[in-house]
Amino acid sequence: MAGKGGVGKTVVTAAVARAAARSGLSALVIEVEGKSGLGSMFGHGGLDYAEAVLSEATEAEGEVRARTITPDEALLDYLRDHGLHRISKRLVSSGALDVVATAAPGIKDILILGKVKQLELAGAADLLVLDAPAAGHAITFLQSARVLLDTVKVGPINAQAKGVLDMLTDHRRCRVVLVTLPEETPVNELVETGFNLEDKVGVGLGPVVVNGVYDPVDGLDADPTEAAAAAGASLRGGEPEALAAAAEFRRERTALQAEQVGRLAEQLPLAQIRLPFVFTTEIGPAELEGLAERFLTEVRALGEVV
Amino acid sequence: MVGEGPSLRQLVEQRRILVCCGSGGVGKTTTAAVLALEAARAGRRAVVVTIDPAKRLADALGLEGLTGTPSRIEGDWPGELWALMLDTKSTFDDLVVANASTTEQGERILANPFYRNISGALSGTQEYMAMEKLYELHQRQDFDVVVVDTPPTRNALDFIDAPRRLSRFLDHRLFRMVTAPGRGIAKAVNVAAQTFLRTVAKVVGAEVIDDAIAFFQAFEGMEEGFRARAEAVLELLSHDETAFVLVASPRRDTIAEAEFFAARLAEADIAVRALIVNRMHPSFGDGRPEEARARAVTLDGTDLGGLYRNLAEFQLVASREEEHLAGLAEAVAPAPVVRVPFLATDVHDIEGLDRVGHHLDLADRSG
Numbered sequence: 196m197a198g199k200g201g202v203g204k205t206v207v208t209a210a211v212a213r214a215a216a217r218s219g220l221s222a223l224v225i226e227v228e229g230k231s232g233l234g235s236m237f238g239h240g241g242l243d244y245a246e247a248v249l250s251e252a253t254e255a256e257g258e259v260r261a262r263t264i265t266p267d268e269a270l271l272d273y274l275r276d277h278g279l280h281r282i283s284k285r286l287v288s289s290g291a292l293d294v295v296a297t298a299a300p301g302i303k304d305i306l307i308l309g310k311v312k313q314l315e316l317a318g319a320a321d322l323l324v325l326d327a328p329a330a331g332h333a334i335t336f337l338q339s340a341r342v343l344l345d346t347v348k349v350g351p352i353n354a355q356a357k358g359v360l361d362m363l364t365d366h367r368r369c370r371v372v373l374v375t376l377p378e379e380t381p382v383n384e385l386v387e388t389g390f391n392l393e394d395k396v397g398v399g400l401g402p403v404v405v406n407g408v409y410d411p412v413d414g415l416d417a418d419p420t421e422a423a424a425a426a427g428a429s430l431r432g433g434e435p436e437a438l439a440a441a442a443e444f445r446r447e448r449t450a451l452q453a454e455q456v457g458r459l460a461e462q463l464p465l466a467q468i469r470l471p472f473v474f475t476t477e478i479g480p481a482e483l484e485g486l487a488e489r490f491l492t493e494v495r496a497l498g499e500v501v
Numbered sequence: 502m503v504g505e506g507p508s509l510r511q512l513v514e515q516r517r518i519l520v521c522c523g524s525g526g527v528g529k530t531t532t533a534a535v536l537a538l539e540a541a542r543a544g545r546r547a548v549v550v551t552i553d554p555a556k557r558l559a560d561a562l563g564l565e566g567l568t569g570t571p572s573r574i575e576g577d578w579p580g581e582l583w584a585l586m587l588d589t590k591s592t593f594d595d596l597v598v599a600n601a602s603t604t605e606q607g608e609r610i611l612a613n614p615f616y617r618n619i620s621g622a623l624s625g626t627q628e629y630m631a632m633e634k635l636y637e638l639h640q641r642q643d644f645d646v647v648v649v650d651t652p653p654t655r656n657a658l659d660f661i662d663a664p665r666r667l668s669r670f671l672d673h674r675l676f677r678m679v680t681a682p683g684r685g686i687a688k689a690v691n692v693a694a695q696t697f698l699r700t701v702a703k704v705v706g707a708e709v710i711d712d713a714i715a716f717f718q719a720f721e722g723m724e725e726g727f728r729a730r731a732e733a734v735l736e737l738l739s740h741d742e743t744a745f746v747l748v749a750s751p752r753r754d755t756i757a758e759a760e761f762f763a764a765r766l767a768e769a770d771i772a773v774r775a776l777i778v779n780r781m782h783p784s785f786g787d788g789r790p791e792e793a794r795a796r797a798v799t800l801d802g803t804d805l806g807g808l809y810r811n812l813a814e815f816q817l818v819a820s821r822e823e824e825h826l827a828g829l830a831e832a833v834a835p836a837p838v839v840r841v842p843f844l845a846t847d848v849h850d851i852e853g854l855d856r857v858g859h860h861l862d863l864a865d866r867s868g
Contacts, residue, residue, distance in 0.1 A: 199525075199526060200524065200525025200526035200653050201524075201525060201526015201527060201750065201755070202526065232753075232754045232757075279700070279704070281700075282697060282700050282701070285697065286697075286701065291697075291701065293623065293670060294670070294713060295701060295705055295709070295713075296623070297615065297618055297619055297623045297670075297713070298615050298618065298705065298709040298710065298712060298713045299618075299705050299706070299709050300618045302705065329525055329526075329653065346706075346709070347705055347706045347709065348706065349706065350703065350704060350705070350706055351704055352704060352705050352706070378847065379846065379847040379849075380555045380847050383555065383556065384555075412807045412810055412811045413804065413806075413807040414803065414804030414805065414806065414807025414808050415807060415808070415811060417804035417805070417807075417808065419805065419808055422803065422804035422805040422808060423805050425803065425804065425805070426800055426803040426804070426805040426806070428796075428800060428805055433786055433787070434786065434788070436786070437785040437786025437787075437788065437812060438785075438786075438808045438809070438811075438812050440783075440785050440786075441785040441786075441808075441811050441812040441815045441816075442808055442811055442812075444783060444785070444815065445811055445815070447845060448843070448845075451845060451846070474814040474815070474817055474818050475817065475818065475821055476751060476752050476753045476818065476821040476822055476825055477752075477753035477754075477821070
């Protein structure tokens with residue numbers, strides 16, 4: 196899952212995991228940037244390097260688990276697995292990892308992606324959902340494997356980078372889902388990121404998720420006073436104005452959103468999944484369930500079109 | 502709305518440095534540009550250092566190419582408005598050249614492959630260079646006020662910690678040991694370090710390590726200058742001439758990040774002087790969302806029911822936003838809280854900046 200900061204990438208990540216679970220698949224969510232509100236969307240606390248179960252499996256549903264991956268911890272794992280336990284602690288605690296990471300850029304990213312690849316090959320879950328770093332950074336992040344193949348020509352890092360690149364470019368194993376808001380700047384950046392990812396990394400793009408689209412409401416074009424007369428109801432002082440102003444705001448924003456969604460479809464010819472704007476400021480389990488359900492409805496609709 | 506502290510307008514008219522900080526996607530870049538424009542409107546010579554403006558805003562600010570030097574934006578304001586985009590690499594290059602004891606030392610560092618990776622790969626470098634540029638512009642005295650946009654960092658105080666962290670990095674013990682001529686105990690340690698590095702070299706390749714060692718050797722003697730500069734930058738940031746402007750959006754998660762941010766700044770003895778909240782939903786009417794919701798349910802299926810449902814939804818969002826904001830406003834008090842509503846279109850020209858500026862309610866538009 197990739198997208199600019201503030202577009203709700205983490206919310207969509209959580210919704211995709213729940214949608215997978217509702218379809219009977221197990222999902223493992225991977226966070227790479229530390230602090231994230233993903234846990235609280237499931238009514239759970241913060242996440243850790245150790246896996247946590249966010250929603251249990253039932254007869255009909257798969258479970259959702261989540262964890263973080265940091266370069267330091269991934270490196271310790273890697274060195275342990277490769278019989279280099281002796282130097283591992285020192286490499287991390289002395290801060291030498293920073294020096295090494297500077298010498299060979301992309302090494303921290305490859306440590307994370309290498310761990311993801313290992314989880315995938317081990318069959319950690321039916322679906323791994325990676326909440327990638329914010330937009331511009333996502334390209335560097337996913338590009339790290341190619342860059343490292345150029346700088347480090349032999350040895351274990353080279354092998355690791357090759358394995359990661361195989362995973363990223365195999366469209367049956369991995370897809371990048373871009374997330375955006377139906378607004379001008381996020382759409383522009385998404386289009387640019389999409390083309391860059393295809394050209395520079397060679398990843399396959401999945402459908403684009405447009406987050407925060409206003410659902411239609413009946414009656415928005417009606418005049419409040421006339422609508423009240425038609426319904427046989429009476430309005431208090433100030434209410435006609437408030438109802439009319441709120442309706443106008445939604446109409447205007449809906450039109451602006453439609454324009455941006457259309458522009459996105461024109462400039463980036465990918466299937467779109469539209470998730471509704473949630474009229475609250477905090478996503479909890481109930482809101483998340485609504486989004487997951489909508490995600491599945493949208494996916495089914497795509498299936499019918501295709 | 503304005504507490505005992507200075508108003509945003511006073512900050513724009515009086516301070517010499519304005520630092521816009523906050524998490525990604527909250528409109529920091531635009532806010533920084535607006536503050537600089539308002540300062541120019543107030544008759545000041547203002548320069549804004551932006552990190553990553555959206556393309557059309559960059560065009561409007563005359564930043565088509567990546568330029569590390571300020572370019573002037575002409576307009577009908579009494580002051581001056583200048584803008585530049587942070588070029589991490591060239592800022593770092595200048596810093597190296599300025600600190601090198603000989604031209605030859607500077608050139609040797611600039612040519613080193615390891616050095617060339619620093620600007621792109623070492624975490625915190627961009628943050629550090631943003632602060633360095635700020636310091637440099639401030640010292641030059643060409644401007645009355647420098648407005649700086651900070652990188653969208655997850656780790657709240659990266660840009661304050663970065664100067665120190667980088668000077669620590671450049672002074673890395675491990676490489677000191679490898680590069681220093683060893684004698685006695687130092688030599689024994691040196692051997693251990695060499696063994697360690699050989700093992701690392703097996704993993705990442707010897708070339709990479711050789712470049713790193715060459716870099717640290719070339720850097721010999723420059724650490725002190727870097728450390729002194731880092732301290733000077735930090736002092737400037739906590740100085741009275743500087744004001745931190747916290748930018749946020751009213752969602753629960755970004756408010757939480759902003760609260761965390763304010764707390765960390767307080768720990769560093771830096772006060773938030775103003776809070777700007779972008780993307781606020783307007784509030785319609787003075788009724789409660791529950792009442793409108795109840796009416797929507799009763800009137801379901803009629804046009805009026807739809808109108809009430811819509812009103813209830815926006816009233817709910819607006820009241821939640823205010824609730825979240827209350828705690829943050831208290832945490833940064835007496836800093837003024839300025840609300841900027843959702844805008845119909847994105848900001849990509851001077852008129853757009855003026856539209857936002859209008860909501861900041863700080864420009865004297867009588868002239």
